[in-house]
Amino acid sequence: xxxxxxxxxxxxxxxxxxxxxxxxxxxxxxxxxxxxxxxxxxxxxxxxxxxxxxxxxxxxxxxxxxxxxxxxxxxxxxxxxxxxxxxxxxxxxxxxxxxxxxxxxxxxxxxxxxxxxxxxxxxxxxxxxxxxxxxxxxxxxxxxxxxxxxxxxxxxxxxxxxxxxxxxxxxxxxxxxxxxxxxxxxxxxxxxxxxxxxxxxxxxxxxxxxxxxxxxxxxxxxxxxxxxxxxxxxxxxxxxxxxxxxxxxxxxxxxxxxxxxxxxxxxxxxxxxxxxxxxxxxxxxxxxxxxxxxxxxxxxxxxxxxxxxxxxxxxxxxxxxxxxxxxxxxxxxxxxxxxxxxxxxxxxxxxxxxxxxxxxxxxxxxxxxxxxxxxxxxxxxxxxxxxxxxxxxxxxxxxxxxxxxxxxxxxxxxxxxxxxxxxxxxxxxxxxxxxxxxxxxxxxxxxxxxxxxxxxxxxxxxxxxxxxxxxxxxxxxxxxxxxxxxxxxxxxxxxxxxxxxxxxxxxxxxxxxxxxxxxxxxxxxxxxxxxxxxxxxxxxxxxxxxxxxxxxxxxxxxxxxxxxxxxxxxxxxxxxxxxxxxxxxxxxxxxxxxxxxxxxxxxxxxxxxxxxxxxxxxxxxxxxxxxxx
Numbered sequence: 001x002x003x004x005x006x007x008x009x010x011x012x013x014x015x016x017x018x019x020x021x022x023x024x025x026x027x028x029x030x031x032x033x034x035x036x037x038x039x040x041x042x043x044x045x046x047x048x049x050x051x052x053x054x055x056x057x058x059x060x061x062x063x064x065x066x067x068x069x070x071x072x073x074x075x076x077x078x079x080x081x082x083x084x085x086x087x088x089x090x091x092x093x094x095x096x097x098x099x100x101x102x103x104x105x106x107x108x109x110x111x112x113x114x115x116x117x118x119x120x121x122x123x124x125x126x127x128x129x130x131x132x133x134x135x136x137x138x139x140x141x142x143x144x145x146x147x148x149x150x151x152x153x154x155x156x157x158x159x160x161x162x163x164x165x166x167x168x169x170x171x172x173x174x175x176x177x178x179x180x181x182x183x184x185x186x187x188x189x190x191x192x193x194x195x196x197x198x199x200x201x202x203x204x205x206x207x208x209x210x211x212x213x214x215x216x217x218x219x220x221x222x223x224x225x226x227x228x229x230x231x232x233x234x235x236x237x238x239x240x241x242x243x244x245x246x247x248x249x250x251x252x253x254x255x256x257x258x259x260x261x262x263x264x265x266x267x268x269x270x271x272x273x274x275x276x277x278x279x280x281x282x283x284x285x286x287x288x289x290x291x292x293x294x295x296x297x298x299x300x301x302x303x304x305x306x307x308x309x310x311x312x313x314x315x316x317x318x319x320x321x322x323x324x325x326x327x328x329x330x331x332x333x334x335x336x337x338x339x340x341x342x343x344x345x346x347x348x349x350x351x352x353x354x355x356x357x358x359x360x361x362x363x364x365x366x367x368x369x370x371x372x373x374x375x376x377x378x379x380x381x382x383x384x385x386x387x388x389x390x391x392x393x394x395x396x397x398x399x400x401x402x403x404x405x406x407x408x409x410x411x412x413x414x415x416x417x418x419x420x421x422x423x424x425x426x427x428x429x430x431x432x433x434x435x436x437x438x439x440x441x442x443x444x445x446x447x448x449x450x451x452x453x454x455x456x457x458x459x460x461x462x463x464x465x466x467x468x469x470x471x472x473x474x475x476x477x478x479x480x481x482x483x484x485x486x487x488x489x490x491x492x493x494x495x496x497x498x499x500x501x502x503x504x505x506x507x508x509x510x511x512x513x514x515x516x517x518x519x520x521x522x523x524x525x526x527x528x529x530x531x532x533x534x535x536x537x538x539x540x541x542x543x544x545x546x547x548x549x550x551x552x553x554x555x556x557x558x559x560x561x562x563x564x565x566x567x568x569x570x571x572x573x574x575x576x577x578x579x580x581x582x583x584x585x586x587x588x589x590x591x592x593x594x595x596x597x598x599x600x601x602x603x604x605x606x607x608x609x610x611x612x613x614x615x616x617x618x619x620x621x622x623x624x625x626x627x628x629x
Contacts, residue, residue, distance in 0.1 A: 186561060191243050193568075197575060198240070198248050201232055207259060208232070213576055224273070225266025225321070230255055235276045237293075238283035249288070256281075257292050262300050265322040270307045270315055271341035273300065275406075278348045282355075294355055301352050301361060313367045314388040315342050333394030336385035342368055343407030346414050346425075373428065380435030381454055382407065398454040400436060401464030401515075408432055409469065412477045420480060430482050433474070437492070444518040448502060449495035452518075461518045463499070468512075469539040471496030472546030490550065497547055499524060500540045501559050507581040510566040512540055526582065535577040536567075 178184050205211035208218025209231035224231050233252045240249040278297050285293035306324030307315040314337050316326025328335040346365045353362035371391065372382070378396055384403035385394025398404060411429035415422045436451070440459065443449050451467045453460040475493035478486040502524040504512040511534045513526035526532045541560055548556035570578060 190564070191245070193575070194239065194243055195245060195248070198236065198245070202248075202251070205232070207255065222267070223269040225264070225268045227261075227264040227266040228259075229262075229264070229266070229277070230260060231276055234260070234280040234284075237280055238287055241284065241287045249284075253284075253288075253290060253292065256296060260296055262296075262303050262321055265320065267318050267320045269341070270304055270317060270319055270326075271338075271344055273304065274345050274348055278304075278352070282348060282351055298352065298356055301349070305360070305364070308364050310388040312371065312388050312391040313364070314371070314386055314391070315345075315364075315368075316388065317341055328388070333385035333387075333397075335387070336394035337388045339382055339384045339386065339404050339407045340402070342386070343372075344410050346410050347417055350414070350417070369424070369428070373424070377435075379439055379454075380431060381439060382432060396454075396456050398440065399464070399467070400440060400451045400470050401453065401467035405466050405469060408436075409473055412473060415480070416476075426480065429477065433477070433489075434482075441492075442518075444523050445520075446523045448499045448518065448523055449492070450499050450518055450524075451496070462515055463503075463518070463524075464515045465500075465503070465512055465537050466539055468496065468500035468503075469542055471500065471543035475543075475546045475550050478550075493543070494547060494551075497540075497543045497556070500543065504540065504563065504566075509534075509570050509578065509581045510562065511570065511578060511581045512537075513581050529580075532580050532582055533578060534581045536575060 178187065200213070201211050204216045205218040207228045207230050209220040209224040209229055210218070211232065212219045218228070220226060220228070220231075230252075233255055237249060237252050240246075240252065277300055281293045281297035281300070284290070285297065303321045303324075304315075304319060307319035307326045309324075309326070310316065317328045317332070317337055319326040328337055332338055346369070349361040349365045353359050375391075375393070377383075378393075381398040382404065383393040383395065384397050384399055386392070387394055400408065408429065411425050411432065414425040415429065418425070420426070440451050440454055441449060442452060442459065442461070444461075450461070450463040451470060452462060453464075471493040473493070474489045474496065478489040478493070480486075481489050500512065503516045503526075504510055506525055507513065513532050513534065514537075515531045516524050516526050518524070519527075541563060544556045544560040544563075547553060548560075567575065
């Protein structure tokens with residue numbers, strides 16, 4: 001069976017195709033409608049689908065350059081990098097003289113450059129082809145290796161070696177006994193006072209942070225949280241060891257091994273925990289070599305690190321040991337951090353980095369120093385308050401007493417601890433004490449040199465007991481001072497010691513008040529009742545000790561011994577805080593010291609009455625810190 005020939009349909013709708021007859025085949029199936037002159041809608045749509053994606057291909061075929069032109073564009077460096085110009089071109093012809101008479105040499109250099117780029121191009125192309133042949137896993141592994149290499153290089157570049165910290169040799173208590181019988185007896189008396197205080201603490205307050213000596217029970221202020229962390233034990237260890245009280249030292253060590261736990265839900269002071277716990281543990285480690293002390297110090301330091309998670313890196317005052325949440329006191333200039341607190345972390349944190357090899361501790365405290373160094377200081381003075389959110393100073397209040405004191409002490413001791421190589425710390429210390437001497441240190445009408453507080457551009461003529469430590473600090477920093485002023489600072493330290501001694505000597509009990517004024521005829525005397533209490537602060541004795549070490553002036557030893565005698569006479573060996581140092585009549589009032597050195601008198605309680613109740617009333621020794629009840 002034959003079929004008639006079929007003509008292709010024309011796309012020209014103006015010329016109809018010839019008639020082809022019936023569209024039904026002999027099999028009864030419809031045949032192609034040859035008589036139509038147009039395409040159906042579905043056929044147009046199908047044709048469009050083919051035409052649209054094909055059009056870029058046709059455009060690329062006709063309009064892109066051929067391979068020879070592409071090669072010239074890619075490798076014709078003489079036209080791309082160094083255009084050929086006429087070496088003899090006229091000055092005004094628009095043709096610049098590039099090659100000059102050394103055109104041949106330049107063309108050789110041009111050829112070498114062209115060959116190098118071609119070789120680099122071919123090498124890169126080969127590497128790309130090689131990578132395409134590798135599996136995804138191999139490529140990912142190579143990328144990760146390169147990434148790790150870059151990260152390691154960055155860490156090595158950023159790593160800074162902290163200033164050297166001379167590690168002390170372990171010391172003992174053998175030898176060094178004084179030949180003078182009088183000195184030997186005095187030293188034994190101090191040791192007896194220490195043991196008396198320790199034994200009573202162990203009896204009535206073992207494991208508690210502090211002790212109420214009259215109530216005979218454990219106690220804790222909110223600077224150590226509500227948990228029993230044995231602050232007294234940790235803070236006393238180095239004193240026990242140096243005094244040769246090794247049985248007592250071992251009792252403390254065993255308690256720390258079995259009971260000291262930092263995973264408690266307690267909010268603590270970063271500053272207080274650092275100087276008393278971390279400082280105490282590190283001192284015990286260096287003295288005894290027992291690893292438990294180092295281990296506990298590192299555990300606690302890790303718990304303090306979240307306090308540094310502030311916008312500026314200036315740590316919060318308080319931190320929860322369990323949650324890591326930090327905060328500041330509302331009273332501290334609208335929630336600012338305090339200079340004496342965040343500025344008194346340096347020595348312990350630097351030692352932690354050396355003992356662990358982890359620079360995180362060193363970097364935290366160096367960041368604080370870097371920020372302080374760059375900040376503008378009014379009159380060269382460091383205000384006591386710094387906002388950890390904004391990085392701006394709070395209230396313009398500068399003090400060498402409370403809120404500022406130990407910041408300056410740590411600058412000097414950081415320099416000494418580095419074997420005098422931390423020159424930045426020394427410069428900051430020198431700058432600070434020059435501003436302090438210019439604006440805060442004055443001489444009274446009676447010839448007493450005192451250190452006042454600077455408040456918003458005005459000097460407050462009142463000196464705190466806490467500021468009495470500065471006499472020893474000036475003596476300690478005399479060596480290495482600028483412009484050969486060692487003699488000047490040693491003399492200044494002695495003048496401060498004299499003033500602080502007068503604040504003791506002008507009271508009825510010969511024990512110094514919390515602060516004392518220099519106002520007209522009133523000099524080195526506490527005026528307000530809230531300033532007359534004595535809470536076993538060590539700053540005056542500390543200054544006596546430094547000056548005796550540097551000068552061997554027997555007067556320093558004598559006044560220190562008189563202070564000890566006054567303490568024993570008024571407290572009957574109980575070392576209790578006194579509420580009124582200017583009151584001659586007995587009994588003297590006991591005081592209850594609360595947070596921030598506020599207090600309330602207890603007129604029903606007296607030193608002698610307390611002694612009559614029980615001769616073994618427990619208390620903690622002045623050597624180990626503040627006693628409160």
